[in-house]
Amino acid sequence: MGEHCDDEQVVVKKLVNKRYLLFKIDLFVLSFVCLQYWINYVDRVGFVNAYISGMKEDLQFKNNDINVANTCFTVGYILGMIPNNLILLVAPPRVWLSFCTFAWGLLTLGMFKVTSFEQCCAIRFFQALFESCTFSGTHLILGSWYKESELPIRSAIFTSSGLIGSMFSGFMQVAIHDSLNGVRGLEGWRWLFIIDFSITMPIALYGFLFFPGVPEHSSGKSRFSMTKYFFSEQELQYARRRLPARDESTRLDWSVVPRVLKRWHWWFFSFVWVLGGENLSLASNSTFALWLKDQQYSLSHRNNFPSGIFAVGVVSTMLSAVYLYKVARSRHWHVATFIAVIMCIVAIMIRANPIKPSVMFTAQYLGGVAYAGQAVFFAWANIVCHDDLQERAIVLASMNMFSGAVNAWWSILFFAATTVPHFEKGSYALLATSISSGLVSVWIRKLQNRDSSRKQKLSYIDANDMLDEDDDDDDDDDEYDDQIAQNHS
Template identity: 35%
Template structure:
């Protein structure tokens, strides 16, 4: 039985091989693969050729679609700001708080859609729902290029956020439905790094697109939204053919029947439950468990402790000695995103390969780096070189999303519907806080010495450490109680 495969130790799965192992050839799927030194480079090297081929197909399909899609989403989130300062403000007479309202409209749509979208994913095929939302997002984004008033943009941004809301938590759910503990963090983190790349690429794209100014009677900022849609369209269409759904209902063309059975067997060995109907008892169990509340708190603290790229630019713009050019002000902060990308991948490899699936040490490390950096910036009267260093190395605190999501999958292993709802709740609640907190602690009048913001991030990082240890303690206690009941 799948429940008998649950992990006993708080940080690593300890399973019982039993008769289930005999259902699949041991040469193909091993309950605990024997580690080779090459597995520290990439986890498929310690697996059989058949399973390695299976994972290669999954990686090529899921990670390519997920990363490209998320890259484009972050490109769009950044491009609304680029469009605003590249002609849209003047063309549409946006001289008030319209940009803030555009961001708020997007956030409201995004927050409203996340949990319902992931609930639908447990009833509808992901290969239909996620690409359909992506296709709607593509059309709406291109429509932004034809807006003539702020009100039109508000309405479209709301629906863009609504269409986008299912992508990140939905793809995290799909990733968590196919990969085992020693594989999960790497895939989740590779997926997340595309957000940093999207942020970095946005400025470069605006510079390139601006050369289209006047072509076809359109302004450069209008071409920006059109090109966002043009990039997204083939990705959305590809999703209908390459997303493998989840193992128990997969019908994708590139997996053989035997490989689909591999997928089911692998999830059985992890104790990851298949889809089941929603019941009153299930909903009550989800809403009364600590999982949804404490994991959401962990993600809120992480997600709202990242603000260095825009405040770094403000610091550079305010600097008098030397005076930085516009291109330098836009280029230098991208180094923080580069640190984010590198640290994200380092955390994933260390967690999966070196720490045997332990998620909490990198989370605590990232929070400590944040505390060091933001406490230093709160003091402000520090050497200029250290100030620069803080703006860069605080990117280490941004790279924890995939790791926390992987932890959420593992903690909610034995209930597919809880796993879908908790993953969506984590991301949604982080955005709920993000919708109002910056308006209080990152006020433009304080630039570049955002002391309230620096102190807030430091406090959130302390809460992140405390809540991380609380999750670890409660998960350990939960597993020990399960073992005691099973033995009795």
């Protein structure tokens, strides 16, 4: 009996290795959400790549049909945004995210059999319902695992994975068209959807088996989950305790509505990402691919040249994350205003001389800087709304939802295929959203400072500090985290 008690005491007092735990979180949490977002963009951008690689002619798309098909996708994306985030609060994220990946993978496969524009619209709508779980849902999950000092880099890696997927899809379409076009009587663009499906299914299975979900509702006891083999119960408890305290009395019920509406978070973060999302519209609506097609560039050039925009997006996203992580006086609004200035320059360049290749190429590639806003604004909202889990879920989803709602008609009004190659209306619209996003970002910072001055500071207690043993090897990390929290308060 005495030996048994001694063994239990040893287990309880065993310290959690912080660095090793963070490594495992990155390995199993970050890897799945990045793979999911990567294939999400491979599947999503594949539609545009198929359009400029023969689908337009084969299905007899006319005028703004491509914009209408993209709007159908956007509508589905909007409708699925908040429901998906709320489902993640009550259902195991491991199961739901894996199921959504599996579902949109099947719909991607269905695209290879389409014979009309109307069928494309229907499939794209349902694809979007399931794909809408990825972006804001992942930011919700990242905020449940990572500290403020850790979020910028992880958010940047996550958003960059989607951009890499966009680049990959373009290169893959060229390779598929060169090697498989006409094989078994199928056009090259149809093979693209088949191969996308073949890549999506293993990622869905990987998530179902290895993704742990969130620390407070981990899948360690699930029959089909591998989490119990990689995370101890003590590590999962520590993963939750190592984050700042939040109000645990809040619940997912009707009380969340007045809580959300009476705070500025939902209003201002939704508005600023509407503006930030439309700063991205130059790239997200594939204006460069349409311009290249209009200017009679070759098939390989139409697929490959736009990849440079996503490459700039990856670099700018990572540089902004390094800035927020390494520079003591860094602030999220610094990056937001920098993006605003760059996008103003892009708008002026396109309006000045859209026919000149050197001007359009430079403007389009510079426009990739706007992708850094994805990581910056959502990480910012994660930090500001940390105290209320349900509010955070709604704010993150609403940011993406309202941005998509505006983009559903914004792309047709300002960046329609019929406006190629001048994009006159789009240039003026981009100039307006760029200036506005910078101003709103500064105002959000003022509101954040006001809240920080009113908030009662709670002392942070490390879960390992409750034990009698020392953990001197991680003192530097704790001091850095404290410094980051102080700098951003």
